Amino acid sequence: MIQLSQVAAANYHYKRYxxxxxxxxxxxxxxxxxxxxxxxxxxxxxxxxxxxxKALQHKIKERGLKVICLTPEQHVYPVSISHPDxxxxxxxxxxxQRHIEAAALLECDKVLVTTGIxxxxxxxxxxxxxxxxxLSEICKTAEKEGVLLPMEAFTFYSTHVFNRAAHIAEMxxxxxxxxxxxxxxTDVMATTGKxxxxxxxxxxxxxxxxxxxxxxxxxxxxxxxxGKLDMDEVLKALNEIDYKGYLxxxxxxxxYILEPEIAMRDARAWFAERLGEH
Numbered sequence: 330m331i332q333l334s335q336v337a338a339a340n341y342h343y344k345r346y347x348x349x350x351x352x353x354x355x356x357x358x359x360x361x362x363x364x365x366x367x368x369x370x371x372x373x374x375x376x377x378x379x380x381x382x383k384a385l386q387h388k389i390k391e392r393g394l395k396v397i398c399l400t401p402e403q404h405v406y407p408v409s410i411s412h413p414d415x416x417x418x419x420x421x422x423x424x425x426q427r428h429i430e431a432a433a434l435l436e437c438d439k440v441l442v443t444t445g446i447x448x449x450x451x452x453x454x455x456x457x458x459x460x461x462x463x464l465s466e467i468c469k470t471a472e473k474e475g476v477l478l479p480m481e482a483f484t485f486y487s488t489h490v491f492n493r494a495a496h497i498a499e500m501x502x503x504x505x506x507x508x509x510x511x512x513x514x515t516d517v518m519a520t521t522g523k524x525x526x527x528x529x530x531x532x533x534x535x536x537x538x539x540x541x542x543x544x545x546x547x548x549x550x551x552x553x554x555x556g557k558l559d560m561d562e563v564l565k566a567l568n569e570i571d572y573k574g575y576l577x578x579x580x581x582x583x584x585y586i587l588e589p590e591i592a593m594r595d596a597r598a599w600f601a602e603r604l605g606e607h
Contacts, residue, residue, distance in 0.1 A: 331564065355593060358597055363389070363396055364577040365396045374428060397577075401425070440477075441481060444488055446487050484520045516547055549582045553600070
């Protein structure tokens with residue numbers, strides 16, 4: 330059975346509060362693990378030296394917390410490993426490589442990766458090839474640092490090239506690195522409307538290494554139980570395969586911004602009720 334310790338708090342909706350506040354908040358709530366969103370104002374890596382990263386790791390450890398996934402902001406920033414411009418792709422690859430090295434300093438063994446936004450007027454086969462070549466380079470750094478790369482499919486609003494479980498599975502096969510894995514986001518798959526959690530489980534098998542466990546209408550990335558998705562069915566499906574990875578609470582809706590701890594408390598309570606833990 331999935332344990333409450335597999336639920337990972339995340340700082341996305343804490344962005345109007347300091348990172349110290351976030352760490353203290355989730356400690357108060359009883360979380361043990363966090364997914365760290367790497368972006369301003371909390372953790373924009375361009376403003377952090379290796380010594381700063383080590384100091385952050387000390388803050389995290391002294392609270393009894395562990396970073397289980399580092400998630401660089403790669404949706405609204407100029408990062409795209411499937412961009413037609415080779416210089417753009419080169420810098421995007423370097424972006425991920427820096428975050429992999431930072432993850433190692435944080436004693437974190439996962440960095441989330443995505444394809445970036447795909448142009449609708451670019452050739453689909455070319456975009457796939459650019460993505461595959463970029464991932465192969467990124468995986469070299471991941472293998473060196475001992476970091477896994479759970480890869481997330483975006484919705485069709487961002488990419489028509491890479492938005493299904495089968496796309497992740499095929500890319501894993503083509504890249505051929507043991508460090509490239511898959512991620513399932515419950516709200517993203519519902520928004521795309523092509524797959525369910527059962528499809529992700531079937532397509533990815535043991536390569537399903539991380540889950541963003543969030544509700545939606547679809548859309549919204551809400552606290553479980555606050556949207557229209559069947560989150561109980563998702564939890565049941567993961568229990569049936571004895572899923573051992575983490576469930577990241579990627580809460581994004583702006584309704585949570587002013588009182589983020591309440592949202593995180595409610596999310597934890599949803600799990601505690603179903604898992605019989607408190």
